[in-house]
Amino acid sequence: MSEAHIYEQGYRSYDGPRLGVSASVRSLAIHSIRRGLGLRRTFWAKLLPIATVVIAYVPAIVFVGIAALIPDEITDEIDAIPSYADYFGNITAAILLFVAVVGPEVLCSDRRNGMLGMYLASPLTRETYLLAKVLAVVPVLLLVTLGPQLLLLVGRSLVDAGPETATDFVLVLVRSLAAGLVVSTVYTAISLAAASLTERRAFASAGVILALLLSGAVTSALVENADFDRRIYLLNLGFLPIELVQRIYGELGSEPSLTTASLVAAVAAWVLGSAALVLWRYRKLTVSR
Amino acid sequence: MTTIVRATGVVKRWGDTTALAGIDAEIGAGVTGLLGANGAGKTTLLGLILGLHRQDDGTLEVLGLDPTTAGPEVRARLGYAPEHDALPGDVRAHDLVRHMAEIHGLPSKEAVGRASDALWHVGLGEERFRPVGTMSTGQKQRVKLASAMAHDPALLLLDEPTNGLDPMQRDAMLTLIRRIGTEFGISVILSSHLLEEVERVCDSVLILSGGTVVSSGTLDELRGGGGAFIVEPDGRVDELAAALQRHGLEVEVLGTTRLSLNGDEIEITDAIRDACAELGIGLRRLQRRTATLEDVFLAGTGV
Numbered sequence: 217m218s219e220a221h222i223y224e225q226g227y228r229s230y231d232g233p234r235l236g237v238s239a240s241v242r243s244l245a246i247h248s249i250r251r252g253l254g255l256r257r258t259f260w261a262k263l264l265p266i267a268t269v270v271i272a273y274v275p276a277i278v279f280v281g282i283a284a285l286i287p288d289e290i291t292d293e294i295d296a297i298p299s300y301a302d303y304f305g306n307i308t309a310a311i312l313l314f315v316a317v318v319g320p321e322v323l324c325s326d327r328r329n330g331m332l333g334m335y336l337a338s339p340l341t342r343e344t345y346l347l348a349k350v351l352a353v354v355p356v357l358l359l360v361t362l363g364p365q366l367l368l369l370v371g372r373s374l375v376d377a378g379p380e381t382a383t384d385f386v387l388v389l390v391r392s393l394a395a396g397l398v399v400s401t402v403y404t405a406i407s408l409a410a411a412s413l414t415e416r417r418a419f420a421s422a423g424v425i426l427a428l429l430l431s432g433a434v435t436s437a438l439v440e441n442a443d444f445d446r447r448i449y450l451l452n453l454g455f456l457p458i459e460l461v462q463r464i465y466g467e468l469g470s471e472p473s474l475t476t477a478s479l480v481a482a483v484a485a486w487v488l489g490s491a492a493l494v495l496w497r498y499r500k501l502t503v504s505r
Numbered sequence: 506m507t508t509i510v511r512a513t514g515v516v517k518r519w520g521d522t523t524a525l526a527g528i529d530a531e532i533g534a535g536v537t538g539l540l541g542a543n544g545a546g547k548t549t550l551l552g553l554i555l556g557l558h559r560q561d562d563g564t565l566e567v568l569g570l571d572p573t574t575a576g577p578e579v580r581a582r583l584g585y586a587p588e589h590d591a592l593p594g595d596v597r598a599h600d601l602v603r604h605m606a607e608i609h610g611l612p613s614k615e616a617v618g619r620a621s622d623a624l625w626h627v628g629l630g631e632e633r634f635r636p637v638g639t640m641s642t643g644q645k646q647r648v649k650l651a652s653a654m655a656h657d658p659a660l661l662l663l664d665e666p667t668n669g670l671d672p673m674q675r676d677a678m679l680t681l682i683r684r685i686g687t688e689f690g691i692s693v694i695l696s697s698h699l700l701e702e703v704e705r706v707c708d709s710v711l712i713l714s715g716g717t718v719v720s721s722g723t724l725d726e727l728r729g730g731g732g733a734f735i736v737e738p739d740g741r742v743d744e745l746a747a748a749l750q751r752h753g754l755e756v757e758v759l760g761t762t763r764l765s766l767n768g769d770e771i772e773i774t775d776a777i778r779d780a781c782a783e784l785g786i787g788l789r790r791l792q793r794r795t796a797t798l799e800d801v802f803l804a805g806t807g808v
Contacts, residue, residue, distance in 0.1 A: 227626065227690070228619075229657050232612070234581060234610035325593060331591060337583070338608045339608070339609065502558075
């Protein structure tokens with residue numbers, strides 16, 4: 217019988233393997249990554265993610281270019297190339313924008329358009345659904361929190377301006393990985409927490425940006441004007457992960473009075489607190505009655 | 506009959522409202538209509554079958570499993586098309602159906618093929634690469650159906666699948682549901698508040714009202730059970746009625762010319778034959794009054 221008649225043969229039942237929940241999680245994570253990046257969607261959906269990624273990588277490309285063209289002695293003297301840790305300072309805007317866009321896009325849309333109900337009617341549970349969303353947002357954020365550093369590291373090594381020994385290279389690599397993971401994890405938690413509070417993407421995005429900017433402004437004002445203990449900076453969401461990144465690279469950072477342990481504890485508290493909020497919100501959610 | 510869903514004393518409350526007040530029901534293979542007015546508890550029951558909520562009391566068994574403890578396993582074999590619009594507008598129909606098939610455990614390659622098949626089956630083969638947002642209400646309903654069946658579920662739950670469809674689209678949708686239940690061999694629970702829909706495509710019915718089962722069984726059973734015999738003799742109606750009552754039958758005189766009898770078919774027909782022979786009365790008409798689902802529904806819900 218020829219393959220061409222397949223539709224006339226009517227319905228084909230499926231007796232093949234059915235993969236478990238981990239396959240469902242993987243499929244949802246991949247689908248969400250695509251959504252977050254605007255892939256397989258309209259031009260306008262792609263625009264912001266792509267622009268942000270470009271903004272994050274341009275400085276790295278420029279710095280590699282400078283390292284290639286200008287002799288080391290001069291670049292060292294005028295401090296033209298930032299350290300790996302300081303690179304985050306150059307792309308704060310890109311990271312902020314990405315964090316504000318990706319989390320809400322990945323989480324809010326499903327609630328707004330009703331897909332959440334379809335997902336929860338599948339082998340996924342509320343918990344495995346959220347796990348898939350985390351597994352989508354973290355790698356997407358790594359695109360701007362790890363990618364540029366890797367480009368910088370590899371690029372500089374190729375033009376002979378990178379770490380001098382293989383050990384140093386590996387050390388920078390490990391530090392970059394750790395730093396990227398820390399920043400991505402913290403911001404994934406924050407953006408998903410904001411996204412769990414509203415089903416409107418725009419509100420969630422504005423919430424993320426406000427939380428990051430306001431926490432900085434308020435804590436600075438309290439320390440500068442009201443003589444608060446500098447530990448209040450642990451509440452500054454724009455500062456906290458970036459400061460921990462400095463410590464990961466073995467540098468003192470901008471607030472040496474804060475111990476690394478307190479930074480780690482604060483980061484853990486923010487991540488766990490946000491996770492608890494998201495879980496609570498989703499357990500409370502009634503999908504269909 | 507294989508039992509697909511078995512509910513025993515299932516109670517579900519939402520705050521102070523009791524959505525299901527102790528339901529006992531058995532749903533077998535084939536197409537089953539879940540009939541009831543809005544707020545009768547249909548969607549709540551579907552939600553419990555899917556394991557989305559936990560019942561407050563009673564036990565529920567779906568495909569031999571308990572959805573409250575084996576939710577993912579149960580849901581892997583179920584397909585669900587919710588009542589309301591539940592699709593992202595900017596995703597292509599094929600991408601969506603394929604994604605839902607993968608979510609239900611199909612390997613990627615199978616999911617691609619079966620997504621195409623499912624969209625062809627619902628009549629959207631040519632349109633399968635269009636973004637869902639550009640489709641009509643009728644097409645969206647069919648995309649939902651395709652994404653509920655692409656993974657070849659054992660049981661398909663359709664919540665008001667004809668909502669928002671015009672008469673032509675409704676007709677096509679009902680024909681398709683009938684095909685799914687017969688040709689495709691997938692059991693279907695069709696939730697609807699429309700009697701004629703259920704009457705047209707379902708083998709059996711479960712009628713809910715105010716959170717209780719008022720009637721359940723195959724369509725034939727329900728219709729037959731509610732039926733009565735109409736007898737129209739060529740005169741002497743009262744004499745015949747009295748004679749039949751002597752035979753121990755429940756007789757109701759309708760107007761001046763007809764009688765209505767309830768009870769066992771053979772008993773009734775034998776009694777009529779004997780009574781007519783005794784009295785020498787001729788019969789103009791002896792007819793079974795078939796109940797419509799509406800009669801059953803009205804009798805059951807007491808509206």
